[in-house]
Amino acid sequence: MKRVVILGATGSIGSQTLEVIQRFPDHFQVLGLVSGRRSPSQTAPYVIRADEAGAEARIEELVTHPDCDIVVTAIPGAQALRPTLAALRAKKIVALASKEVLVMAGELVMAEAQQRLRPIDSEHSAIWQCLWGESLESVSRLVLTASGGPFWARPEADLDAVSVAEALAHPRWSMGPKVTVDSATIMNKGLELIEAHHLFGVGLDRIDVVIHPQSVVHSLVEFVDGSVKAQLGHPDMRLPIAIALGYPERLPGVIPAAQAAEVGRLDFHPLDPDRFPAVGLARRAAEAGKGAPACLNAANEEAVAAFLRGELPFGRIIPAVAAALAAFPGTGPDLDAVLAADEWARDYFKAKSGKLPA
Numbered sequence: 280m281k282r283v284v285i286l287g288a289t290g291s292i293g294s295q296t297l298e299v300i301q302r303f304p305d306h307f308q309v310l311g312l313v314s315g316r317r318s319p320s321q322t323a324p325y326v327i328r329a330d331e332a333g334a335e336a337r338i339e340e341l342v343t344h345p346d347c348d349i350v351v352t353a354i355p356g357a358q359a360l361r362p363t364l365a366a367l368r369a370k371k372i373v374a375l376a377s378k379e380v381l382v383m384a385g386e387l388v389m390a391e392a393q394q395r396l397r398p399i400d401s402e403h404s405a406i407w408q409c410l411w412g413e414s415l416e417s418v419s420r421l422v423l424t425a426s427g428g429p430f431w432a433r434p435e436a437d438l439d440a441v442s443v444a445e446a447l448a449h450p451r452w453s454m455g456p457k458v459t460v461d462s463a464t465i466m467n468k469g470l471e472l473i474e475a476h477h478l479f480g481v482g483l484d485r486i487d488v489v490i491h492p493q494s495v496v497h498s499l500v501e502f503v504d505g506s507v508k509a510q511l512g513h514p515d516m517r518l519p520i521a522i523a524l525g526y527p528e529r530l531p532g533v534i535p536a537a538q539a540a541e542v543g544r545l546d547f548h549p550l551d552p553d554r555f556p557a558v559g560l561a562r563r564a565a566e567a568g569k570g571a572p573a574c575l576n577a578a579n580e581e582a583v584a585a586f587l588r589g590e591l592p593f594g595r596i597i598p599a600v601a602a603a604l605a606a607f608p609g610t611g612p613d614l615d616a617v618l619a620a621d622e623w624a625r626d627y628f629k630a631k632s633g634k635l636p637a
């Protein structure tokens with residue numbers, strides 16, 4: 280029996296994690312639920328809302344509690360970093376949905392992880408599964424699949440005129456607002472590229488992105504002998520969640536298997552870097568290092584939040600992130616430097632507020 284703490288319990292990943300736990304009561308028990316402003320609909324021995332007094336210290340106590348076996352991190356953005364690091368330092372298993380954690384502080388987090396970090400992001404879960412039983416030396420390339428979001432298949436769409444409702448209407452996945460907007464700008468894939476680089480120790484120059492509108496192939500791994508492995512499944516996050524919680528056991532009947540004859544065709548297309556420059560921007564930030572990925576992440580969070588508030592056109596989200604990165608002076612690799620880079624980007628946006636094109 281594994282006792283689980285869920286960070287982000289009221290969200291999309293959090294509620295699907297609760298569903299998986301309820302389906303397998305002989306395997307898992309909920310120890311604690313952490314949310315932002317909403318209260319979870321179910322109870323648990325420990326329930327913490329982040330807007331309560333003293334919440335930060337109580338969350339740290341919970342993720343390091345001796346009774347806690349697994350921490351599921353599903354808080355969007357930089358807020359997920361501290362509790363994830365605390366859980367890993369306390370030798371807990373962390374099932375990670377919050378890709379921002381590895382984008383901001385990949386080296387620091389991986390130094391603490393010691394095989395205890397399990398991906399929930401479907402692409403990284405796919406790569407992880409393809410790598411079971413393989414040696415890293417035999418891997419030549421990782422290929423992340425991207426659905427393309429709502430605008431990839433609409434080249435005529437004027438991205439500056441996109442409404443919040445249009446950006447939130449993802450064709451394949453039902454997710455929280457931040458990650459849904461990231462999918463529409465394809466920054467989500469940029470963040471995932473950095474996440475994959477840290478998680479699997481593969482060079483950035485050996486990780487690619489391909490558009491796959493059906494979202495059935497969740498990612499691919501190419502090997503030095505020319506073999507390619509892929510993981511297929513219906514687009515349903517309960518599967519990668521169950522894999523992260525249950526590893527090394529595969530839990531029975533989590534979702535129905537994708538039937539090849541029903542799936543029919545699978546399409547793959549190259550990503551157009553001019554129309555969707557976010558992946559290239561993320562790649563360059565990761566190559567630059569010195570806090571640039573943390574700056575990219577915070578600038579993206581601020582730009583997405585400004586778009587959701589109606590203060591920034593959709594088509595200006597990525598140019599605004601690029602402008603912040605261009606002005607960023609660079610920091611260093613330790614936690615203080617990462618947090619300083621995060622703060623720098625948020626101050627940059629505050630200083631720009633009112634001057635962003637509405």
Ligand SMILES: NC(=O)c1ccc[n+]([C@@H]2O[C@H](COP(=O)([O-])OP(=O)(O)OC[C@H]3O[C@@H](n4cnc5c(N)ncnc54)[C@H](OP(=O)(O)O)[C@@H]3O)[C@@H](O)[C@H]2O)c1
Pocket residue numbers: 286287288289290291292293313314315316317318329352353354355356358376377378379399400401452453454455456457458516
């Ligand atoms: N959804 C997906 O299918 C999916 C797939 C892959 C990866 N991810 C990643 O998973 C993470 C979560 O995404 P999501 O779609 O589940 O987001 P979401 O639906 O917006 O849920 C976010 C959750 O985090 C909580 N929260 C917000 N700020 C918090 C804080 N400061 N402290 C504690 N809890 C806080 C929210 O609580 P309140 O609602 O009470 O404010 C909510 O429970 C993101 O990093 C995303 O990129 C998501």
